[in-house]
Amino acid sequence: MRRKPSGQSGFTLIEIIVTIAIAAMLSVMLVQFMGTSISRSAEPILSIQEGMALQGIFENMHADYKLLLLTDNTPLDTFKARVEGGYYGVYTLNDCQYILFDETDHTEAACDTNCMLLKVTISTGKHSLTSLFAR
Template sequence: MKSTLSDQSGFTLIEIIVTLTVTAILSVMLVQFMGTSMSRSAEPIISMQEGMALHSIFESMNADYKQLLLTDNTPLETFKTRVETPGFYGSYALTDSKYILFDGSQAEVPCNTPDCRILKVTISIGDHSLTSLFTR
């Protein structure tokens, strides 16, 4: 008995090519999706590290200012000089370092007299920034 061609089981060449093509398209889509997800997965960690570094720098500033209050005759002026010195407390961008006053309506106004008692300091790292007021 001879078997005919129609009795044989298996896949045709066209079926295999179509299956491979669909699999390749789905694989490319999966790789693109996973690549985007993996490349952005580090963003929250970097943001947290920047925030923690910013808090650490401010803790150093606070500790130093408390020490200056006990040991320095002009603690606010010395502290302002240190804040404005690049790298004194670490690596940060100084956004603001100025003497201020609050007027009768509690609005912030610049202080131009020598007896200013409030120093406003704003520093930033990456997308994070922190502002603190130092007083004597």
């Protein structure tokens, strides 16, 4: 049998400890980076779902308003009451008022009598939609 020279045998304890320490630091950095990415990966999907739910609510509003135009004597007033009452689902009502456009500077102003336009703004989460309904 041949024996190895005493100066060339394996790794020293210091080399093993340094290697383990470097591997631990790199793994901590990787876990922090991946943990943030994984935990925030659902945010875009949730945002899209909120937007699509809001769009669905507006589609229901438009369909119901078209039906009210055919069947109701005061469709805009009935529609306004339904929107304010939460008839179309779960949403936050930001604005639901009759408006009148000024012909000189093309701005909108609140209107009380004989208004032809109803401005509705609803929101869910970070999304909001606005639509005008006419008589």
